Amino acid sequence: MKNKIIVITGGATGIGLAIIKKLINDNTVISIDRNPAKIAALKAALPKVESLKADVTSNEELSNVIASIEKSHGKIDMLINNAGKGEVFDFVKTPEKELMKRIETEMSINYFAPILLTKKALPLLQKSTEPIVVIVSSGLAYMPSNTGATYSATKSAIHFVTMCLRHQLAPLKIRVVEVLPPVVETDMSKDITGLKKMPVDKFAQLFLDKLSKGENIMNIGQTAALEKFSRFFPKAAFKMLNPRRKKSIAQN
Numbered sequence: 386m387k388n389k390i391i392v393i394t395g396g397a398t399g400i401g402l403a404i405i406k407k408l409i410n411d412n413t414v415i416s417i418d419r420n421p422a423k424i425a426a427l428k429a430a431l432p433k434v435e436s437l438k439a440d441v442t443s444n445e446e447l448s449n450v451i452a453s454i455e456k457s458h459g460k461i462d463m464l465i466n467n468a469g470k471g472e473v474f475d476f477v478k479t480p481e482k483e484l485m486k487r488i489e490t491e492m493s494i495n496y497f498a499p500i501l502l503t504k505k506a507l508p509l510l511q512k513s514t515e516p517i518v519v520i521v522s523s524g525l526a527y528m529p530s531n532t533g534a535t536y537s538a539t540k541s542a543i544h545f546v547t548m549c550l551r552h553q554l555a556p557l558k559i560r561v562v563e564v565l566p567p568v569v570e571t572d573m574s575k576d577i578t579g580l581k582k583m584p585v586d587k588f589a590q591l592f593l594d595k596l597s598k599g600e601n602i603m604n605i606g607q608t609a610a611l612e613k614f615s616r617f618f619p620k621a622a623f624k625m626l627n628p629r630r631k632k633s634i635a636q637n
């Protein structure tokens with residue numbers, strides 16, 4: 386990919402950062418992040434990256450970002466909706482207010498934000514000759530993790546919407562790509578133990594390889610097996626993903 390205007394959310398860390406590192410030399414990359422310290426670290430590490438500060442859950446801040454990109458570049462060739470958040474789900478122990486706050490946060494970032502930003506970016510995507518929208522969902526879109534139940538639900542929700550976005554944007558010649566990562570070694574997965582984690586650099590390379598091959602649904606690494614297993618053996622897949630501990634949460 387060369388000479389493209391690429392916009393990515395949450396590019397300051399993890400998967401977003403790994404993707405930026407692979408694209409920055411040959412393209413213009415604009416990263417949308419909310420944390421000033423992380424933005425400063427991103428700019429220090431990769432001065433060529435253009436950075437715009439916004440919280441992806443803020444309608445107003447996203448409008449400002451799109452207005453700014455329209456002014457500076459006039460189009461978007463690829464929008465990568467990558468920013469995401471995972472909360473621990475403990476239905477029994479978490480107080481009601483906190484539980485609902487966590488679910489709202491996950492829903493706002495993982496589900497509403499990609500839809501909202503893609504909607505706002507539509508006129509700029511239509512100015513590109515080969516526009517692409519990427520949604521970073523998760524292998525957990527296929528089968529929920531017990532401790533990440535509501536996170537899995539947000540990813541399942543955006544997975545379904547992405548299928549329909551692909552259908553609705555096809556007449557506009559906008560390619561819609563969904564990438565479903567396995568467990569990848571980033572901040573988000575740092576508390577996950579006992580599972581093999583894919584190195585983030587390897588994940589970014591696989592994503593770009595599949596992108597250039599024209600794949601639109603990218604079941605990367607263990608996600609490929611999870612997708613098949615979930616379809617044919619859903620009960621076994623759930624058990625495998627969520628082995629019973631000796632004590633259930635309710636007994637703790």
Ligand SMILES: NC(=O)c1ccc[n+]([C@@H]2O[C@H](COP(=O)([O-])OP(=O)(O)OC[C@H]3O[C@@H](n4cnc5c(N)ncnc54)[C@H](OP(=O)(O)O)[C@@H]3O)[C@@H](O)[C@H]2O)c1
Pocket residue numbers: 394395396397398399400401417418419420423439440441442467468469470494521522523524565566567568569570571572573574
């Ligand atoms: N790592 C995995 O195992 C894995 C597996 C499946 C799917 N994914 C998905 O991959 C994507 C990238 O995650 P990652 O693993 O690279 O984790 P990460 O390093 O935590 O990256 C997530 C990024 O999103 C940003 N972000 C979160 N909320 C935001 C908001 N409201 N506004 C702007 N930016 C926000 C974070 O910045 P802040 O510091 O400001 O929060 C962070 O830079 C996510 O969508 C995640 O769900 C990851």
